[in-house]
Amino acid sequence: MDERSVGSVPAGVRRTARARRTARRLGGLLAAGAVLLCTAALPAAAAPAAPAAADYPATMTIGTVTPATAGENGTVTITGKVVNAGRDPFKSAHVGVRAPLSGKKPLGTRSEVATVADRSTPTGTDGTDVPNLQIQLGDIGPGQSHDFSIPVTTADLELAKPGVYELAVDVWGTAGGGHERVLGIARTFLPYSVEATPKQTQVSVVWPITHAPELVAQTMPDNDQTPVLRDESLATELAPGGRLHQLVTTGATLPNLTWAVDPDLLDTVYAMTRPYRVQKPNTTGESARDDNTVPGVGKDAATAWLALLRTAVATAGHEVVSLPYADPDLASIAHNGAGLPGVETALRKAATAGRLTTEGRLSVDVKSDVAWPYQGWLDQRTAATARMVGGRLVLVDGASIPESDSLAYTPGAARPIGEGQTAVVADPTVSALFQSDLKTAEAKTAAVQRFLVETLLITRQMPEQQRGLLVLPPRNLTADTAEALATAVQKAQQGGWIAPAALHTVAAAPADPEAGTTVPDGYPQALAASELSSAELGKTTSVQAGLDKLMLILTQPQRVRGPFSAAMVRSMSTEWREQSKPGTSYRQGVQKYLDNLTAAVRVPKKSEITLPGDNATLLISVKNDLNQAVGNLELRLVSTQVNRVNVGPAEPVVLDGTTSRTFRFPAEAQVNGSVQMTAQLWTTGPNAQRYGEPVTFMVEVTSVASGVLYVIGGGVVLMVLAGIRFYLQRKKHAAAGDADGESGDDGESGDGADADAADGSAEHGGGEAPDADPASALDDADRVAGDEKVGH
Incomplete structure (x- = not known):
C-alpha cells in the first residue's frame, strides 16, 4: 500500500474512523469546557497544568509549504518529517491536516499569530483534522523517522475569507499501548486569497557585507609593502559557496536593496587581489618575514568577488551605505571610552575614510550618514557617539524603542529622536526571524511563512495608509538565512502587500506621532557584558602616543602610519563582539608589533666599563634594526656624579636601515671609584622626549695619575x-x-x-x-x- 496515497484507505473506513475521532475530540472539548466553567472562579494557580511533553513523544517538523500563499480553490502541499522521540514504538501512525477553527474568521491580529506560534503541544484550538484525509506511515520505532507529503485543498481547510490562517499537521497512533491518540503536532501559517493592496508597506532590508578585520599592521619589508593577513578565512568566504559570495549573489536578486558595507573589508579584498602573505599560527605581533608568513591563496577569489559586488551594487534602485571604516563599536566607545584621548578624532577619521574607501573601491555613490550600533540597541550615550560619526540615521531594533501597549497597529519605522537624528526602527518580531542560522528547510519555511503573515497583517492594519518597515538582520548574516530572507521578501512582494524600498526612502517617510521616540538611558546588561572594556579601549588609544613618537624618527613615516592607524580602528571593530578571543589577540598583536618597532632603534645593553685614567673616551653604540633610515634623534650620556666623572655633550643620531654606529664621548675623571652612567636616546625638536629604554651601566675609574x-x-x-x-x-x-x-x-x-x-x-x-x-x-x-x- 502506498503510504503517501490518500486513496490507500477505503473511503468508508476513513470516514468511520474519522467520525469516531471527531466525536472523541468534541467530547473532550465539551468536558474541558465544563471544567473551565467549574474553575473560572478559582485563582490562576489552581488552573489545570498543561500536559507534559512526554505525553506527545512525536517530534514533527514542516519542511515545505507549496505554494507559500494559497489562492481560492487552490491546493497546498505540505511536506515534513515525523520523529519518534519517545521510548515506545508508534503503531499504525498516520498524519493528518487540521482545518483551523478560524476557518470562517482568519487570524486578525499579530498578537493572535504570536499566541499560535507560542503553543508547544496540541490543543483543541488548533482545529480538527480534515475528514477523509490522512497519510499512513505505519509503525515507527524509537529514534526512527518518517517523511510525509500531504496535498490539501483550501476547500478541505474550509477557508472562507481572505486572510491569515494557522496550518497545523498532526500525527496519530498508539504508543505504549492504549487507544489511538494524537502523538505530536507541527504548526505554520498560510496567507489565503490575498489581493494586492493599494498602499503596500514599504519594506527596507539592510544587507550587511561585513567581516572581522583581517589585515594586520605588519607589511612585508619589500618595496611593495606586501600586505599581511592574520588568517585565510576570508578567502574561503569569498570563494563560490562561501558566505560572502552567497550574500552577494543572493542580494543581487532583490530589488531596492540597501547594502551596508564595511570599507575595511573592501580594502582587505582589494589587497588580496595582489600578492599577499598570511601569518603563521602563534606569530601575532612579530614583524612580518618570509619565515613566519606564507603566501596567500585567495587572489582569484578576491578578484572575482570584488567584480561581482561592483555589479550587484550598481543595480538600479540599490543603495550603498558606507559604515565607518572597520565598523567601530559605537556602544562600547560610548560607554567605556569617555575621556580617552584621540577617540573622537579616530571616529571622525573612520567616517571620512569609510566613505572615500567605499566610493573608490565600488565606483558608486554611497551614503555615509548611517550609524549601526551593535544589535541595533540604542541608548542616549550611544546616540551621541553616533552623531560623532555623522550618524543622522540610526539603525535601531524595536526592542530598544518599544511601542505603547495601547497602540493597536504597527507604526512606521522612521522616528525623530532629537539632535537632528532619526531612528529607523526595525520591527523586532520580523527581524528576530532572521537572527539565527536557518540551515534546515524546516527552519527556512517557518521563517518565511511567519514573515508573510506578519507583513500581511501589518499592511492590513491600515490599508489606506502606507508605512515603512525595516528588516535588520545581524551583521554576521549567514548564507542560508540570507536565502530565507530573500525568499520571504520576494514572495510577499509577489503577494502584493509589500514593496521593497531603500533605507533612505523609508527614513524619509512622515513620522507617526503615536510611535515611540524615547531613547532609553540604560543599556542591557547582557549586551554590556560583551563590550570592549575601558582598559581595552585605553590600551588601543595609547597606541597612538607610541606611534606618534615613532613617526618623529622615521624618514619614511607613511610606510608605518597608514597600516597602524587602520589597525587601531580595526581593534575597536563591532565584529569582535561575536569573536572575543580573536579580538583580544588582534589588539595585543598591534601593541606588540609597535613595541617591537620602537625597540628596533635602541642602545644595546652594556656591562661595567673600566676607565684606567683621568682622561679617556667612552664608546656608546646605537642600533637600528628597522628597514628604513632614522633621524631626529640624539644620544645623551649622563653621569650621576659629574664631580667625579664628567662626559661630553649629546651626539646627533642618524642611521641607515639595519645598521649600527658607535658614538665617542670624551670623559674626565677626578678620582678613582665607581660611577653610574645612563645612555638615553632623545627625540630632537621643541618637544624633545625620551625614546626607548635607558641603558644604565657602571664606570670603574682605576688609575687617576698620582x-x-x-x-x-x-x-x-x-x-x-x-x-x-x-x-x-x-x-x-x-x-x-x-x-x-x-x-x-x-x-x-x-x-x-x-x-x-x-x-x-x-x-x-x-x-x-x-x-x-x-x-x-x-x-x-x-x-x-x-x-x-x-x-x-
Missing part, C-alpha cells in the same frame, strides 16, 4: 714654607733695627731681595720642590689618556 696630586700638594707646602721664612726674616730685621736704632738702605735692600727670591721659588716650584717633576707627571697622564680608549 703626579697631579703631588704637584698640588707640593705647591701648598712651598707656599707655607715661604710664608714662614718671610715672617721670620721680617721679625729678625725688626729686632736688629731696634738694637741699632735705624735701618740702612743696603740692609733692607738685601733682605728684600732674598724675600722676593723665596716667593719666586714657591710660585715656580723651585727650592723645596717634590722629587717628581710636575711637568713629567702631567705628560705621563696625558700619554695614558691618549693611549687608552675605553668603551664599546
Whole structure:
C-alpha cells in the first residue's frame, strides 16, 4: 500500500474512523469546557497544568509549504518529517491536516499569530483534522523517522475569507499501548486569497557585507609593502559557496536593496587581489618575514568577488551605505571610552575614510550618514557617539524603542529622536526571524511563512495608509538565512502587500506621532557584558602616543602610519563582539608589533666599563634594526656624579636601515671609584622626549695619575714654607733695627731681595720642590689618556 496515497484507505473506513475521532475530540472539548466553567472562579494557580511533553513523544517538523500563499480553490502541499522521540514504538501512525477553527474568521491580529506560534503541544484550538484525509506511515520505532507529503485543498481547510490562517499537521497512533491518540503536532501559517493592496508597506532590508578585520599592521619589508593577513578565512568566504559570495549573489536578486558595507573589508579584498602573505599560527605581533608568513591563496577569489559586488551594487534602485571604516563599536566607545584621548578624532577619521574607501573601491555613490550600533540597541550615550560619526540615521531594533501597549497597529519605522537624528526602527518580531542560522528547510519555511503573515497583517492594519518597515538582520548574516530572507521578501512582494524600498526612502517617510521616540538611558546588561572594556579601549588609544613618537624618527613615516592607524580602528571593530578571543589577540598583536618597532632603534645593553685614567673616551653604540633610515634623534650620556666623572655633550643620531654606529664621548675623571652612567636616546625638536629604554651601566675609574696630586700638594707646602721664612726674616730685621736704632738702605735692600727670591721659588716650584717633576707627571697622564680608549 502506498503510504503517501490518500486513496490507500477505503473511503468508508476513513470516514468511520474519522467520525469516531471527531466525536472523541468534541467530547473532550465539551468536558474541558465544563471544567473551565467549574474553575473560572478559582485563582490562576489552581488552573489545570498543561500536559507534559512526554505525553506527545512525536517530534514533527514542516519542511515545505507549496505554494507559500494559497489562492481560492487552490491546493497546498505540505511536506515534513515525523520523529519518534519517545521510548515506545508508534503503531499504525498516520498524519493528518487540521482545518483551523478560524476557518470562517482568519487570524486578525499579530498578537493572535504570536499566541499560535507560542503553543508547544496540541490543543483543541488548533482545529480538527480534515475528514477523509490522512497519510499512513505505519509503525515507527524509537529514534526512527518518517517523511510525509500531504496535498490539501483550501476547500478541505474550509477557508472562507481572505486572510491569515494557522496550518497545523498532526500525527496519530498508539504508543505504549492504549487507544489511538494524537502523538505530536507541527504548526505554520498560510496567507489565503490575498489581493494586492493599494498602499503596500514599504519594506527596507539592510544587507550587511561585513567581516572581522583581517589585515594586520605588519607589511612585508619589500618595496611593495606586501600586505599581511592574520588568517585565510576570508578567502574561503569569498570563494563560490562561501558566505560572502552567497550574500552577494543572493542580494543581487532583490530589488531596492540597501547594502551596508564595511570599507575595511573592501580594502582587505582589494589587497588580496595582489600578492599577499598570511601569518603563521602563534606569530601575532612579530614583524612580518618570509619565515613566519606564507603566501596567500585567495587572489582569484578576491578578484572575482570584488567584480561581482561592483555589479550587484550598481543595480538600479540599490543603495550603498558606507559604515565607518572597520565598523567601530559605537556602544562600547560610548560607554567605556569617555575621556580617552584621540577617540573622537579616530571616529571622525573612520567616517571620512569609510566613505572615500567605499566610493573608490565600488565606483558608486554611497551614503555615509548611517550609524549601526551593535544589535541595533540604542541608548542616549550611544546616540551621541553616533552623531560623532555623522550618524543622522540610526539603525535601531524595536526592542530598544518599544511601542505603547495601547497602540493597536504597527507604526512606521522612521522616528525623530532629537539632535537632528532619526531612528529607523526595525520591527523586532520580523527581524528576530532572521537572527539565527536557518540551515534546515524546516527552519527556512517557518521563517518565511511567519514573515508573510506578519507583513500581511501589518499592511492590513491600515490599508489606506502606507508605512515603512525595516528588516535588520545581524551583521554576521549567514548564507542560508540570507536565502530565507530573500525568499520571504520576494514572495510577499509577489503577494502584493509589500514593496521593497531603500533605507533612505523609508527614513524619509512622515513620522507617526503615536510611535515611540524615547531613547532609553540604560543599556542591557547582557549586551554590556560583551563590550570592549575601558582598559581595552585605553590600551588601543595609547597606541597612538607610541606611534606618534615613532613617526618623529622615521624618514619614511607613511610606510608605518597608514597600516597602524587602520589597525587601531580595526581593534575597536563591532565584529569582535561575536569573536572575543580573536579580538583580544588582534589588539595585543598591534601593541606588540609597535613595541617591537620602537625597540628596533635602541642602545644595546652594556656591562661595567673600566676607565684606567683621568682622561679617556667612552664608546656608546646605537642600533637600528628597522628597514628604513632614522633621524631626529640624539644620544645623551649622563653621569650621576659629574664631580667625579664628567662626559661630553649629546651626539646627533642618524642611521641607515639595519645598521649600527658607535658614538665617542670624551670623559674626565677626578678620582678613582665607581660611577653610574645612563645612555638615553632623545627625540630632537621643541618637544624633545625620551625614546626607548635607558641603558644604565657602571664606570670603574682605576688609575687617576698620582703626579697631579703631588704637584698640588707640593705647591701648598712651598707656599707655607715661604710664608714662614718671610715672617721670620721680617721679625729678625725688626729686632736688629731696634738694637741699632735705624735701618740702612743696603740692609733692607738685601733682605728684600732674598724675600722676593723665596716667593719666586714657591710660585715656580723651585727650592723645596717634590722629587717628581710636575711637568713629567702631567705628560705621563696625558700619554695614558691618549693611549687608552675605553668603551664599546
